[in-house]
Amino acid sequence: QSALTQPRSVSGSPGQSVTISCTGTSSDVGGYNSVAWCQQHPGKAPKLMTYDVTKRPSGVPDRFSGSKSGNTASLTISGLQAEDEADYYCCSFAGSYTWVFGGGTKLTVL
Amino acid sequence: QVQLVESGGGVVQPGGSLRLSCAASAFTFSSYGMHWVRQAPGKGLEWVAFIRSDGSNKNYADSVRGRFTISRDTSKNTLYLQMNGLRAEDTAVYYCAQDLLDWGQGTLVTVSS
Numbered sequence: 001q002s003a004l005t006q007p008r009s010v011s012g013s014p015g016q017s018v019t020i021s022c023t024g025t026s027s028d029v030g031g032y033n034s035v036a037w038c039q040q041h042p043g044k045a046p047k048l049m050t051y052d053v054t055k056r057p058s059g060v061p062d063r064f065s066g067s068k069s070g071n072t073a074s075l076t077i078s079g080l081q082a083e084d085e086a087d088y089y090c091c092s093f094a095g096s097y098t099w100v101f102g103g104g105t106k107l108t109v110l
Numbered sequence: 111q112v113q114l115v116e117s118g119g120g121v122v123q124p125g126g127s128l129r130l131s132c133a134a135s136a137f138t139f140s141s142y143g144m145h146w147v148r149q150a151p152g153k154g155l156e157w158v159a160f161i162r163s164d165g166s167n168k169n170y171a172d173s174v175r176g177r178f179t180i181s182r183d184t185s186k187n188t189l190y191l192q193m194n195g196l197r198a199e200d201t202a203v204y205y206c207a208q209d210l211l212d213w214g215q216g217t218l219v220t221v222s223s
Contacts, residue, residue, distance in 0.1 A: 046155060046213050
């Protein structure tokens with residue numbers, strides 16, 4: 001159960017696009033189409049932004065999109081807005097009813 | 111509006127026990143798998159435990175296996191986490207989550223002498 005690997009930080013200007021990567025192994029990210037991304041603002045509970053790699057829960061803007069290639073999943077945020085500044089965590093099913101999170105990425109909107 | 115309300119956190123000495131509860135409402139509790147996820151102060155999210163909708167399967171992170179027990183009471187729409195043999199490194203905000211879709215606000219557990 002090793003944590004998935006995410007960049008510590010990314011940044012972008014309003015209106016730009018940013019992509020956050022999440023690298024695992026064939027036992028988690030690469031082995032299942034069950035990758036999710038959560039957003040967390042300081043002092044708040046996490047909020048699910050995407051699940052099952054590409055799906056979005058109701059109410060999440062389509063500016064947020066997920067994808068996966070091999071053992072690496074990605075979250076792309078287009079048309080960056082100030083309120084997107086937050087920590088983002090990937091999470092993958094890892095078999096046998098276990099899950100694993102990434103270490104988290106701090107997104108700064110310049 | 112799905113509501114998940116955690117309770118039971120507090121300060122406990124190393125080696126002690128606590129039982130966390132998560133009261134669920136506004137959704138069919140018996141239809142969803144439930145997770146406990148924790149976040150140590152200033153750190154990232156760590157998955158702790160999962161229980162299937164019918165309680166038939168459950169599993170744990172290596173860091174808590176053998177010490178923590180997840181359970182659910184459908185009649186009370188409540189999820190539990192029994193935590194025994196607590197260690198300083200278990201200090202964290204503990205969240206319950208419905209299929210990771212909806213999350214509670216968390217309850218703080220502090221393990222300290």
